[in-house]
Amino acid sequence: MGGKIRVATTSLAGCFGCHMSFLDIDERMIELAQLVEFDRSPFTDIEHCGPCDIGLIEGGVCNSENVHTLREFRKNCKTLVAVGACAINGGLPALRNFIPLEECLAEAYLDGIGVENPQIPSDVELPLLLDKVHPIHEIVKIDYFLPGCPPSADVFWKFLTDLIAGREPQLPYELVRYD
Amino acid sequence: MQDFIASVVAGHGYQPTRLMMILRAIQEQYLHIPDAAIAQVARLLAISLTQVIGVVEFYHFFHRTPRGRYDVLISDSITDRMLGKQELMAYFSEKLGVAVGGVRVDGRVSLDNTSCTGLCDQGPAGLVNGLPLTRLDQARVDAICEAINAGKAVNEWPSEWFAVADNLLKPGLLLNAPISGGAAIQAAYHRGLPETLAEVDQSGLRGRGGAGFKTAMKWRFCSEEPETERYVVCNADEGEPGTFKDRVLLNSYAHQVFEGMTVAAAIIGAKRGLVYLRGEYLFLHQKLLDMLAQRRQSHLLGNNILGLGQDFDIEICLGAGAYICGEESALIESLEGRMGIPRNRPPYPVSSGYLGKPTVVNNVETFLAAAAIAVKGGDWFAGHGTDKSKGSKILSICGDCQRPGIYEYPFGTTIQTILDDCGADDVLGVQIGGPSGTFISNQELNRKLAFEDLATGGSFIVFNNQRDIFKIVQNFSHFFAHESCGFCTPCRVGTALLKKQVDKIFDGHGSAGDVVALEEICQLVKSYSHCGLGQTAANPVLSTLQRYPELYQEKLKKISYEPGFDLDGALETARRMAHRNDAAAHLAQIGEDHD
Numbered sequence: 001m002g003g004k005i006r007v008a009t010t011s012l013a014g015c016f017g018c019h020m021s022f023l024d025i026d027e028r029m030i031e032l033a034q035l036v037e038f039d040r041s042p043f044t045d046i047e048h049c050g051p052c053d054i055g056l057i058e059g060g061v062c063n064s065e066n067v068h069t070l071r072e073f074r075k076n077c078k079t080l081v082a083v084g085a086c087a088i089n090g091g092l093p094a095l096r097n098f099i100p101l102e103e104c105l106a107e108a109y110l111d112g113i114g115v116e117n118p119q120i121p122s123d124v125e126l127p128l129l130l131d132k133v134h135p136i137h138e139i140v141k142i143d144y145f146l147p148g149c150p151p152s153a154d155v156f157w158k159f160l161t162d163l164i165a166g167r168e169p170q171l172p173y174e175l176v177r178y179d
Numbered sequence: 180m181q182d183f184i185a186s187v188v189a190g191h192g193y194q195p196t197r198l199m200m201i202l203r204a205i206q207e208q209y210l211h212i213p214d215a216a217i218a219q220v221a222r223l224l225a226i227s228l229t230q231v232i233g234v235v236e237f238y239h240f241f242h243r244t245p246r247g248r249y250d251v252l253i254s255d256s257i258t259d260r261m262l263g264k265q266e267l268m269a270y271f272s273e274k275l276g277v278a279v280g281g282v283r284v285d286g287r288v289s290l291d292n293t294s295c296t297g298l299c300d301q302g303p304a305g306l307v308n309g310l311p312l313t314r315l316d317q318a319r320v321d322a323i324c325e326a327i328n329a330g331k332a333v334n335e336w337p338s339e340w341f342a343v344a345d346n347l348l349k350p351g352l353l354l355n356a357p358i359s360g361g362a363a364i365q366a367a368y369h370r371g372l373p374e375t376l377a378e379v380d381q382s383g384l385r386g387r388g389g390a391g392f393k394t395a396m397k398w399r400f401c402s403e404e405p406e407t408e409r410y411v412v413c414n415a416d417e418g419e420p421g422t423f424k425d426r427v428l429l430n431s432y433a434h435q436v437f438e439g440m441t442v443a444a445a446i447i448g449a450k451r452g453l454v455y456l457r458g459e460y461l462f463l464h465q466k467l468l469d470m471l472a473q474r475r476q477s478h479l480l481g482n483n484i485l486g487l488g489q490d491f492d493i494e495i496c497l498g499a500g501a502y503i504c505g506e507e508s509a510l511i512e513s514l515e516g517r518m519g520i521p522r523n524r525p526p527y528p529v530s531s532g533y534l535g536k537p538t539v540v541n542n543v544e545t546f547l548a549a550a551a552i553a554v555k556g557g558d559w560f561a562g563h564g565t566d567k568s569k570g571s572k573i574l575s576i577c578g579d580c581q582r583p584g585i586y587e588y589p590f591g592t593t594i595q596t597i598l599d600d601c602g603a604d605d606v607l608g609v610q611i612g613g614p615s616g617t618f619i620s621n622q623e624l625n626r627k628l629a630f631e632d633l634a635t636g637g638s639f640i641v642f643n644n645q646r647d648i649f650k651i652v653q654n655f656s657h658f659f660a661h662e663s664c665g666f667c668t669p670c671r672v673g674t675a676l677l678k679k680q681v682d683k684i685f686d687g688h689g690s691a692g693d694v695v696a697l698e699e700i701c702q703l704v705k706s707y708s709h710c711g712l713g714q715t716a717a718n719p720v721l722s723t724l725q726r727y728p729e730l731y732q733e734k735l736k737k738i739s740y741e742p743g744f745d746l747d748g749a750l751e752t753a754r755r756m757a758h759r760n761d762a763a764a765h766l767a768q769i770g771e772d773h774d
Contacts, residue, residue, distance in 0.1 A: 064750060064766055071770035074740075101752045120756045124763050128753035134742075140770070141692060141740040 005164050006052040008039040008077060012066040013093040013133055014059025016042070017150045018084040022056075024153035032157075035164050039076075049076045054163060058083045060090040061134045065127035074140040079163065082142045085149040087135065094133040101131045144169060147176055183208060184216055188223040195224045196534075198234055198516030199499060202241055203458075207308075211245040230517065237518040237664075239293065239500030240309070240458050247282050247289035249327045251275075253305040253315075256295035256420045257610075257654045258577045258640060264303040267315055268292070274324045288327050294502055294658060295420035296459045299577035299640075300346045300584050308333050309461040311343055343462065345427045346584030349600060352563055352571040353551055354432070354587050361479050363438045363553040367445055368487045376402075376446050379549060381557025383569030387544035388414060388505070389612060389636030390711075391568075394545055400529040402447040404537035411444045411452040412533060412540040416510055418457060418502040419613035420658060421638035423575040425543040427585050429456070429463050432547055433470050437493060439546030441484065442553045444491045447539055452493040455510050458500050467495055502662035506710055507540040508532075509664065520666045521710035544573055544637070564590035568629040572637070576601045578610075579643035588628060595624040603641045607648070608726075613638035614655035615715035618722040648727060649685040649734070652719045656681045659716035670713030673704035677717060683743030689735040697731075698724065741769050 011019060019042060025032065040049040049055070055077030061067055074080055085091040096104055110118040136142060146155055155175050162169040187204045191197035198220070205216050212235045221228045235241045253259070253268050268279060268290075277283040277290050298304035301313040310333065312323070319340065326336055347354065367375040380395035401409060413436065417425040428436060440452045456464060471493055474480040482490045496514055498504050504513045508522035511533050532538025541549075548570060552560050560570045568590035574597070577583040581602030588597060598606055608620045611628075612635035619626060619633065626632050642651065660678040665671045680697045683689055701717035701724075708714050724731055746766045754764050 064763070067746065067766055067770075075771060102756065105753070105756055120758075122757040122759055124759070124761050126757075128750045128757060128759065128764055130746075130749040131752050132749065138744070139742050139746075141690075 004037040005035055005054065006039050006050075007036045007041070007054045007056065007160075008049045008052045008073060009041040009043070009056040010049075010058070010069055010073065011042070012057060012059035012069060012087070012136070013062035014084065014086045014091075016058070018058035018087075021148075021150035021153055022156045025157050026153070028153075028157055032160065036160075049073055052077045053079065054160070055080045056083050057081065057087050057136055059136075060086045060093055061130065061136055061139050062093055063127040063129045067130075067139060070136055070139055079143045080140065081144045081146060081159075082136050083146045084151055085147070088137075088145050088147060090133045090135050091149065094135075097132045101129060105129070146171075148178070180209070180213070180216065181219060184219050185223065188220060193224060195226045195516045196514065197496075198224065198226070198231070199238075199496060199513060202231075202235060202238075203497060203499065206241055209245070210248065210250070211242040214243070224516075226516070233518045234516065237501065238458075238498075241499055245282065245286065247277075247287055249288040249307060249333070250309075251288065251290045251305060251307050251312075251323075252293035252296075253290070254294070254296040254298065254302060255292040255654075255658075256299060256302070257651055258295075258299040258421060259302040259304060260650075260654060261578060261642075261646070262302045267303050267317070267320060270317060271320050271324070274320060275327065287330075293459075293500065294418065294662060295422075297417055297423040297426050297457070298343065299421055299423055299575065301344060302577075306459065309458070310341055311459070311462055312340055313343055341462070343426070343430070345431055347427060347431070348582055348584040349586040349588075351573075351587030352560075352589065353548055354573065354585075356551075357432055357435050358438065358550055358554045360434050360438070360474070360477060361485060363435075363442050363550040364445070364479065364485055364487065364489070367442045367553045368485075368489075372446050375442065375553055378557040379446075379552055382548075382552045382560035383557075383564075384545065384548055384552060384560065385568070385630060386542055387548065387572070387636070388542035389419075389616075389634060391630045391634060394541065394549060397529055397539055397541070398443060398446050400527075401537045401539045404530050406537055407448060408534075408536045409447050409449040410533040410536055410538040411440050411447065411449045412507075412511070412514070412528075412538055413440055413452065413454040413543060413546055414505065414507060414510055414540055415460070415543050416455050416457045416498050416505040417460075417543070417637075418505045418662075419615060419636055419638050420655075421575060421577055421610065421613045421640040422636055423577075424573045424585055424637040426460060426463070428543050428547055428573070429460065429467060433467055434474070435550045436543055436546045437471070437474060438479070439541075439548070439550035439553075440493060441479065441489070441491055442550060443539055443541070443546065445489050447537070449539070450490050450492075452491060453514055453533065454493060454495045455504065455514055456495055456497050457504075458498045461497065464495065464497060471495070501664075502658075503664045503710075503712055506712065509710070510540065511538065518664070520664050521712075542636070565627070565629050565631070567631045572628055572635070574628075574635070574639045575637045576639045576641070578641035579603060579606075579646070580641045590627075590629045592628050593625050594619065594628065594633070597628070597639070598624065598641065601641070603643075605643045607642045607644045607646055609642070610638070610640040610651070611635045613640075614658055614719055615711065616718065618651075618719065618726070620726045648723050648730060652723055653681055653685050655719035656716075659712065663712060663716070667707075667709035667713065669704055669707035670709065670716065673700060673708065673713060674716050676700050677704060677720065679743065681720065684731070684734050686743075687734065687736075688741050688743045690738050690741045691735060692740070693735060694724070694731050738769060 040046040055073040221231045282289040303315045305312045384394040385391040504519040509519040513519045528538045660674040663674045
């Protein structure tokens, strides 16, 4: 790999908590910045992902836009990583999987308390919801999984430094225990 | 309702161990277990509300919302499917006007699938209000629907609808020469109990449930425990799909089974015995109770048996539709009135079993053999079979053969011999030991029935060359996911992932890495599960993947990845509700993301 490693990140059906945790690497960010360059990411505001070495995906897949974004990442990133509980299992947003989508939408836009001018939003600009929230590995092939809600800053650090150094990433037990 | 429940609970002596039987009575009376009943039962038995709720929700035959007055369950075993179960189920559902899994609006009838009912030699089979329906076909379904719609009580239905045949086609060492009542007890005492244990040891008898632990060793361990309150338990929870030999043994050889339990009790010093009869065999319950009464009359049970000084009696507990209860520690939990969740072992039941007391749990067939050994001696039994597998094995043969039924063979018999006897030619493979056992292909028919080669608890399912291996594996994978007790994550989640991944590949959504991913799940479920269910749940995939790797590869698309579900279909609800059908309202199944 010549030059800096290119990294892209995004949050699909997530809360950006994983991104916040990533930022918790604190001053190590300066060291990281020597090694990597960010492509599409909330850090850069680049809208579309170009060819990258590593893609970090937070959140699960809840709508059609998530599918397109995820596919864009898969197409451009050599290594694609599921970051955090939602990307890996669907997480909190997947709690709606136990309720039919029809009921969810009706509650939010038609029958819910305080709803005025009840109607289901309809515009070609709006992504449509999938009937279930899916973990990202059910949509595209994923190379690595970083567990945690969120994964700690040390997990990001260990994983990225391993990968950048060309080592097979290893997460010691202390980094993936949660009690 | 309060009075009814009070009298049921009183009838069972306020014993929490009788919870299963109490709930069975309530379910039968009210077609479900109402919340008020749960509360009352918990109060009367002085057990926690959560224990009762847990048990109600755990077992397939208990419900918290009412089933129909006619509750029809159809066996979803692979053998029933091979006999046209799916078409029949669709016909039943349409004819009755009730969805599978549902209750008809008028509350009269409910219809659902159930795991193997142990009637594989006379399927497609099912249960109505717990009683077996055999050899179902369209004409029979028509007649049943008519009876249901006419409101005819089940006990007035023609008896031939419930006829269960033994199909005892090849009796051998044990089944050819049943012992006479009391002979084993007499012989055991005459010879001396330690000497009789030595004969059982000499016979080389190993557990017939499949695992093959040495029977004499189990009995000795139990008898050497310092605690003197000990129990004998007969495992008649024959749930492995394709197995039905215990059904026949309990129907036609129950005396000898009870006799084996009595001899075991004498040797280990137990005063009480329990038979855990699978709920699907409800139709045998009364017959077995009558037989026990008869044995008490003949002084073969009760106090001072045959004047020999032994006190021993047997009671029967019914299961309620849970495969896992065939695992001995889960069975004991169930006998104690709890969810059938396997215990940590050790301690093993021989030191801490029923009620924490030393307990011998043996299969129906083991007791049958032990009784014969008590009469005829260890050498007689050890003279048959192979070095490591003595005696004979009783098989339940079903699937693609002309003569399904019960066959008994000395260990060491080749699979080919068995196939010739039951009239199976054009064989693709044989599932030996049920879904948790092994699939062998037609290249391995010279292998032998033996613990050291092909062990089985009795299940022997033949498949012909027209059968699709994937349908078999899919059925078995769904079975395990359905029957996982949910206690440990590797099995609860693992069997669900296995089912999902198998469906993905077999339904044609598989891509490059999917077979590797399937193997990874298999290894995980196999290595990390708490008990035998999870440890064997991947066997159908592993044994077919090993034999037919090319069939699996052929199922995969030549792309790096495809979702396992219909992506565009998943937008349908949202599309409909938003009244959209523009290009952006659709998704391609395969993205441009792959190479």
